[in-house]
Amino acid sequence: MSTSKFEQACADYAEARLAVKKATLRIGAYFDECTRANDDSRVNRKGGQYSHVSQVLEWEVDDHGNESTYTAAERDEVLAECPGCQKAWQAIQARREWRKKFGIAKRRITLFGNQILAAREEPEPEIATCGCGATGEVNYDDGTERRYYCYSALSMCSP
Ligand SMILES: [Zn+2]
Ligand SMILES: [Zn+2]
Numbered sequence: 841m842s843t844s845k846f847e848q849a850c851a852d853y854a855e856a857r858l859a860v861k862k863a864t865l866r867i868g869a870y871f872d873e874c875t876r877a878n879d880d881s882r883v884n885r886k887g888g889q890y891s892h893v894s895q896v897l898e899w900e901v902d903d904h905g906n907e908s909t910y911t912a913a914e915r916d917e918v919l920a921e922c923p924g925c926q927k928a929w930q931a932i933q934a935r936r937e938w939r940k941k942f943g944i945a946k947r948r949i950t951l952f953g954n955q956i957l958a959a960r961e962e963p964e965p966e967i968a969t970c971g972c973g974a975t976g977e978v979n980y981d982d983g984t985e986r987r988y989y990c991y992s993a994l995s996m997c998s999p
Contacts, residue, residue, distance in 0.1 A: 856942035863935035873924030892925035971996030
């Protein structure tokens with residue numbers, strides 16, 4: 841079975857959507873494995889359980905107001921203390937990629953949708969003026985002249 845670009849875009853959309861959902865569930869389960877999971881003395885910025893991932897995502901502000909984050913090496917060191925957070929971190933990175941793919945698929949589908957809508961629009965009828973001044977849709981075309989005749993009693997109103 842060959843797949844059209846439209847079908848492919850729909851499949852990409854559904855696949856990415858599901859992957860994001862699954863990753864979110866997995867991340868939640870991994871956080872339950874965090875060695876800090878039962879320590880409710882500290883919460884993260886979102887008010888949730890403070891984990892090793894919360895720690896590496898923290899911004900540190902020095903006395904001069906300069907912000908700094910963990911370097912990759914510092915981050916890996918903290919995450920190495922907790923297998924749950926290590927897996928959660930990897931799943932978060934994977935989810936980020938799937939979210940990107942989801943966004944791209946969504947934009948493609950919107951683009952295709954807009955193309956379909958544009959193609960569906962009827963072309964504007966061609967309007968011309970009769971000799972008497974009445975206007976209407978072109979109803980005469982002899983190959984050189986395209987015009988509108990209103991077919992009233994006046995001689996100028998019919999060919
Ligand atoms: Zn942890
Ligand atoms: Zn006329």
